[in-house]
Amino acid sequence: MNALLRSPRTVDLLLVAVALVWGTSYGVVKGALLIYPVLGLLALRFGITFVVLSPALRGLLHANWRERFGVFGVGLLLLGIFLAETFGVSLTNASNAAFLISLCVVLTPLVEWAWLRRAPRAVEWMAAAVSLLGAFLLTGGHFAASPGDLLVLVAALLRALTSCAAKRVMKSGTVPPLTMTAVQAAVVSCGCAVLALTVAPEQWQPLPHWHAHAAFWGSVLYLVAGCTLFAFFVQNYAVARSSPTRVALLMGSEPVFGALFACVWLGERLTLSAWLGGLLIVAASLLALRHEPRVVVPAAVEA
Numbered sequence: 099m100n101a102l103l104r105s106p107r108t109v110d111l112l113l114v115a116v117a118l119v120w121g122t123s124y125g126v127v128k129g130a131l132l133i134y135p136v137l138g139l140l141a142l143r144f145g146i147t148f149v150v151l152s153p154a155l156r157g158l159l160h161a162n163w164r165e166r167f168g169v170f171g172v173g174l175l176l177l178g179i180f181l182a183e184t185f186g187v188s189l190t191n192a193s194n195a196a197f198l199i200s201l202c203v204v205l206t207p208l209v210e211w212a213w214l215r216r217a218p219r220a221v222e223w224m225a226a227a228v229s230l231l232g233a234f235l236l237t238g239g240h241f242a243a244s245p246g247d248l249l250v251l252v253a254a255l256l257r258a259l260t261s262c263a264a265k266r267v268m269k270s271g272t273v274p275p276l277t278m279t280a281v282q283a284a285v286v287s288c289g290c291a292v293l294a295l296t297v298a299p300e301q302w303q304p305l306p307h308w309h310a311h312a313a314f315w316g317s318v319l320y321l322v323a324g325c326t327l328f329a330f331f332v333q334n335y336a337v338a339r340s341s342p343t344r345v346a347l348l349m350g351s352e353p354v355f356g357a358l359f360a361c362v363w364l365g366e367r368l369t370l371s372a373w374l375g376g377l378l379i380v381a382a383s384l385l386a387l388r389h390e391p392r393v394v395v396p397a398a399v400e401a
Contacts, residue, residue: 109336113348116329121355123325124192125363127184130317136184137294137301143318144180144287147326148280157277168267169278173285175260180286181293183253189246191366196356197232197376198250203383204229205258206346213262216341221385228382235375261333261342268338275334282330350383 130139158166187195204226207218218226267273294302308315336345353376360366368376 109332109339110348112332113336113345114351116332117349117352118355119324119329120349121196121352121357122359122363123321124187124196124356125359126317126320126325127187128192128360128364130314130321131184131188133306133311133314135294135301135303136181136188137290137298138303139318140180140184141287141290141294142305143321143326144283144290146318146322147283148287150322150327151276151280151283154274154276154280157274158281161272165267165270165273168263169273169281170285172260172263172267172278173282174289175256175263176282177286177289179253179256179260181290182249182256186246186249186253190244190250192356192360192364194247194372195250196360197353197372197379198247199254199257200350200353200379200383201229201233201251202254202257202261203346203350203379205255206261207343209255209258209262210342213259214265214342216343218343222343225382225385228385229379232375232378232382235371235378258342258346261337261345264334264337265342268334271338275331275338278334279327279330283326347383350380354380 127139134142158169161169183195183199207216207222207226210216211218264278268275268278291302306314333345333349336348357366357368357373357376361368
């Protein structure tokens with residue numbers, strides 16, 4: 099099993115599976131927010147995740163203070179991502195959010211260049227230009243994006259920063275991916291709970307009764323099991339063994355899955371221009387991925 103997980107092809111397939119799961123999450127979150135507010139939903143989702151993963155915190159025993167501080171910092175970045183992304187989804191449509199978040203594919207190589215000193219190649223600059231054209235078409239050919247769209251773009255930038263930060267923290271192999279995921283879940287859950295209890299008390303409400311809101315609890319279980327436990331473990335595992343840019347490129351199909359799910363699940367409709375823009379964003383990801391060298395960085399610690 100360990101040999102299978104170390105296979106670059108297996109990691110690539112798992113990242114595509116994450117793209118599928120995360121693509122569906124926008125529609126699921128959109129439906130759940132009709133029942134429960136943003137901060138409460140995030141605190142619930144990541145609180146359950148932390149309880150499940152809490153035994154993995156023992157991985158911090160072998161980390162030095164710099165690594166522990168770095169893991170906590172990655173958790174704060176993730177908190178920022180979900181605040182921007184979830185509030186953004188509540189203010190825009192799910193398909194737009196799925197397309198716009200994919201701009202992290204463009205932003206990740208730029209952040210990796212500035213922070214980790216790996217310069218983007220010519221094909222990555224080309225992919226960036228195609229993605230920007232796609233985003234322009236997605237917004238209807240003008241720059242008057244909605245507040246929700248702008249929040250999702252902030253989340254895309256924070257995603258790029260988080261991938262590079264996680265790569266830096268796990269470079270030595272001391273911090274296992276499951277430990278990273280457990281700390282991220284704790285920071286997001288506690289951060290949202292504190293914000294709800296202090297500055298936004300209307301966001302802290304009694305939990306919906308499972309008898310009257312079975313669909314809501316089904317959504318929460320899906321978000322915990324698929325979109326958090328599975329997805330964040332795979333992402334952290336892959337970042338430890340590859341480059342943040344390659345991980346971002348492999349998940350570039352996320353907006354396609356997101357738009358298709360939003361159309362089927364929520365009945366959303368996209369204009370021809372929006373579809374073309376979204377497909378250009380995905381095409382840019384595939385273009386860069388086709389020419390991305392397959393370099394796998396071995397990790398010293400298994401999850």
